[in-house]
Amino acid sequence: MNTNMKRRVFLKGSLAAGTVGVAVGAGLLAPQAVMAAWPKAAFEAKSIEDALGGSLGGKQTEQSDDIKIKAPDIAENGAVVPVSISTGMADVESVALLSAGNESPMVAQFVLGAGGVADVSTRIKMAKTGDVVAVVKSGGKLYANRKSVKVTIGGCGG
Amino acid sequence: MAKKSIKIRAKVKGDVTTVKALMNHPMETGLRKDKKTGKLIPAHFINEVKATSGGNTVMTTYWSGAVSKNPYLSFKFTGGNKGDDVEISWTDNQGGSDSGTAKIK
Numbered sequence: 001m002n003t004n005m006k007r008r009v010f011l012k013g014s015l016a017a018g019t020v021g022v023a024v025g026a027g028l029l030a031p032q033a034v035m036a037a038w039p040k041a042a043f044e045a046k047s048i049e050d051a052l053g054g055s056l057g058g059k060q061t062e063q064s065d066d067i068k069i070k071a072p073d074i075a076e077n078g079a080v081v082p083v084s085i086s087t088g089m090a091d092v093e094s095v096a097l098l099s100a101g102n103e104s105p106m107v108a109q110f111v112l113g114a115g116g117v118a119d120v121s122t123r124i125k126m127a128k129t130g131d132v133v134a135v136v137k138s139g140g141k142l143y144a145n146r147k148s149v150k151v152t153i154g155g156c157g158g
Numbered sequence: 159m160a161k162k163s164i165k166i167r168a169k170v171k172g173d174v175t176t177v178k179a180l181m182n183h184p185m186e187t188g189l190r191k192d193k194k195t196g197k198l199i200p201a202h203f204i205n206e207v208k209a210t211s212g213g214n215t216v217m218t219t220y221w222s223g224a225v226s227k228n229p230y231l232s233f234k235f236t237g238g239n240k241g242d243d244v245e246i247s248w249t250d251n252q253g254g255s256d257s258g259t260a261k262i263k
Contacts, residue, residue, distance in 0.1 A: 038205045038251075043222040080226045099224060103189075107224040110233065114214040117174060117234035122219075123226040125187070 042106045048098055051106035052135060052142065061135055061144035064089075069134050069147040075126060078151040084121040085134040092118040093137045100146070101130025126151045164258035168244045175238035175262050177209065179231045179246050187223035200252075204229060207248045211238050211262070238262050 041054030053059040070084035085095050092112055098105040102125070110120045118136065126132075131146040163182035168175055181204060188201025203223040209216050216235040231246075238244070240262055247257030 037218075038220055043220070082230075084232075102224055104222060104224070107222055109220040111218040111220070113209075113216045113218060113235075115235045115237040116217050117236060119234045120217075120219075121230070121232040122221075123230045125224045125226055 039106075039109065042109070044104055045106060046104060048100060048105050048133060051098060051104075052096070054106075058142050061142040064136070064143035064145055067134050067136050067143060067145035069132055069145055070121075071132050071147055071149050073148075074150045074152065076152055078126045078128070078153050080123050081126050081132075081149060081151070082121065082123050083132055084119070085136075086119040087136050087138075087143075089118065089136060089138045089143070091139045092116075093140075095120055096135040096137075097122070097124065098133040098135065099124060099126050099130060100133055101126060101128045101151075103127065105133070162258055163256045164246055164248070166244065166246055166258050166260035168238070168260050168262040170238050170240055170262050173236045174234050175211070175236070175244070176234050177232065177244055177246075179207075179209075179258075181207075181229050181231070181248060181256075183227070183229060183248075183250065185223060185225055185227045185229060189223075202250060202252055204248045204250045207231060207246060209233065209235075209244060209246050211235065211244045212242055216244075 039054060042051045045051040045054050049059045066089055067087045075081040083097060095110045095118055097108040099107050107124050108122055129150045131148050133144060133146040135142055135144045165180045168177045183204050184202055186199050186202040190199045192199050201223050204221055207219040217233050242262045243259050244262060245257060245259045249255040
């Protein structure tokens with residue numbers, strides 16, 4: 001009888017945990033409690049302006065050639081496109097990376113902490129040929145640059 | 159002990175430490191369909207990566223599911239010394255997390 005009760009509680013517990021996990025994964029449970037300051041509005045925005053407004057505090061950006069974007073001219077595999085962003089600008093607070101051709105353009109945000117240097121790299125998925133946009137927040141203002149990347153095979157599993 | 163999912167290399171040259179990290183993670187966008195069941199595979203991706211060294215947070219990175227599977231991250235910071243620890247920890251949208259440490263060479 002004892003083992004039965006224990007088994008029931010255990011099963012109940014794991015079922016509950018499983019349901020929570022699935023719910024969070026499916027986006028039903030607002031995972032605000034789980035995630036610290038993940039800028040949800042920015043990552044779910046469908047346009048570049050909304051993505052910037054949703055997290056960087058502004059929609060207007062000033063074009064700057066001082067932002068260097070290193071990415072292949074032609075990406076063989078849209079699922080793994082290496083991108084590097086660097087800038088010599090002073091007082092950089094954050095660097096945002098967007099893929100204009102993705103359904104939700106905001107891909108990554110790098111928030112520099114103490115001693116952070118504005119030189120970051122990662123690999124991203126690009127849905128189709130389009131611009132990789134780098135937005136640098138420096139001194140409270142947004143600066144941007146973009147580079148066109150041709151994608152032969154789309155990277156979002158579609 | 160959970161399998162460590164982060165490989166880290168940290169090298170200092172002059173005043174700048176370059177850190178390269180490779181994390182093991184499916185990074186599902188939530189837009190893919192399971193071919194057998196036809197159902198959408200739920201989004202499962204690292205959404206925050208924090209890097210600390212010498213007691214300071216040197217970088218906080220926010221990601222969407224559009225970062226590639228087994229994500230690679232490289233960044234730089236000043237003020238690190240040879241022998242210091244660099245710790246990288248990540249959390250994902252399903253509440254998972256992991257962390258790893260490496261010494262600056």
